[in-house]
Amino acid sequence: MAGTPPRERLRHHALVLLGILALTSAYYGCARAGLLLHVVENQVTPYWPPTGVALAALLLFGLRLWPAITVGALLVNLPLGPSPPAVVAIAVGNTLAPVCACLALRRTGFRPELEHLRDALKLVFVGALGGMLISATVGSVALSLGGAVARGDFWPTWAVWWTGDAMGVLVFAPAFLLLPRIRLVREVPLRRWAELAGLLTVTLVVSLIAVTSPNGMLFLGFPFLVWAAVRFQLAGAVPCVLLTSSTTVVLAVQGHGRFGQHGLFMDMVTLQAFNGSIALTALLLSAVVTERNRAYAEIRRACIQLAAAVAEPPPGSDGPASRQNPP
Numbered sequence: 001m002a003g004t005p006p007r008e009r010l011r012h013h014a015l016v017l018l019g020i021l022a023l024t025s026a027y028y029g030c031a032r033a034g035l036l037l038h039v040v041e042n043q044v045t046p047y048w049p050p051t052g053v054a055l056a057a058l059l060l061f062g063l064r065l066w067p068a069i070t071v072g073a074l075l076v077n078l079p080l081g082p083s084p085p086a087v088v089a090i091a092v093g094n095t096l097a098p099v100c101a102c103l104a105l106r107r108t109g110f111r112p113e114l115e116h117l118r119d120a121l122k123l124v125f126v127g128a129l130g131g132m133l134i135s136a137t138v139g140s141v142a143l144s145l146g147g148a149v150a151r152g153d154f155w156p157t158w159a160v161w162w163t164g165d166a167m168g169v170l171v172f173a174p175a176f177l178l179l180p181r182i183r184l185v186r187e188v189p190l191r192r193w194a195e196l197a198g199l200l201t202v203t204l205v206v207s208l209i210a211v212t213s214p215n216g217m218l219f220l221g222f223p224f225l226v227w228a229a230v231r232f233q234l235a236g237a238v239p240c241v242l243l244t245s246s247t248t249v250v251l252a253v254q255g256h257g258r259f260g261q262h263g264l265f266m267d268m269v270t271l272q273a274f275n276g277s278i279a280l281t282a283l284l285l286s287a288v289v290t291e292r293n294r295a296y297a298e299i300r301r302a303c304i305q306l307a308a309a310v311a312e313p314p315p316g317s318d319g320p321a322s323r324q325n326p327p
Helices: 006-035 049-061 062-078 084-107 116-132 132-145 153-181 191-210 218-232 234-253 264-311
Strands: none
Touching: 006 049, 006 062, 049 084, 062 084, 062 191, 084 116, 084 132, 116 132, 116 153, 116 264, 132 153, 132 264, 153 234, 153 264, 191 218, 191 234, 218 234, 218 264, 234 264
16 A cells, blocks of 8 residues: 555555454454354353354454454453453454454355355355364363363363354345345345245244154254245345354253253254254255355356347348349
């Protein structure tokens, strides 16, 4: 920005500062909401929404917003402890995880629109499962050294932390990546809005029934996730996953349903396997359907252009009369 006028530089820095403040607020708010579902010493939750918020913000607006993650993590963890060095270490891990995940995704050519299967797979394996290894490792070590977690509980804590951060990316990052593309289009028929509203309502009711059922009927929600992904792609899959996953986690933390009978580690493994399954089903299927629709549209456009080219008379021709035999 060496040749940029001072006023433009000032405006640029002001926008960056506003972005940092907005991301700090969003990170802190999502973190406080996530801590309401804690399972280990006010620190470890079944999923951690700020990871998804942070990664989505970095992908959309650039790495220059990374200080917001550190400030937000410090504000969340300072009142919780267990000690200032542990709090700083946790904040560093929480910052490095989305930053490294963002850098890795960019190097692979990731596109945040999530309109291709390859981009959905990159978000799963690079952004969620790979990137969140950093925050889980740093955070678990910090808690262990600070005395908040016994040595025998290190690996269960690490596993819950890692899967919680990964679920935060899988469940919440697509929602925030979708926000800039949401438009209330007047041309959309009312019946489509009614279908989406009905789908979300049924999804919520079925999720409540499936999770609280003593007969293990968790599979009941999958047909509605498929319906959302096929009919509405990412715009339908994201809210259905949010509803299903949030309902499941809240009920599990409260001890309802199938996720409170076998101890912390096994319960969290089962819970995260279910959450991961619904998130993967909706995310990958919506990407596949979007690719299919795009391919059909391209084929249709090519066929129309080919038909127009065949029907067009050759240059210099005056139509059928020009092809009559001369007298």
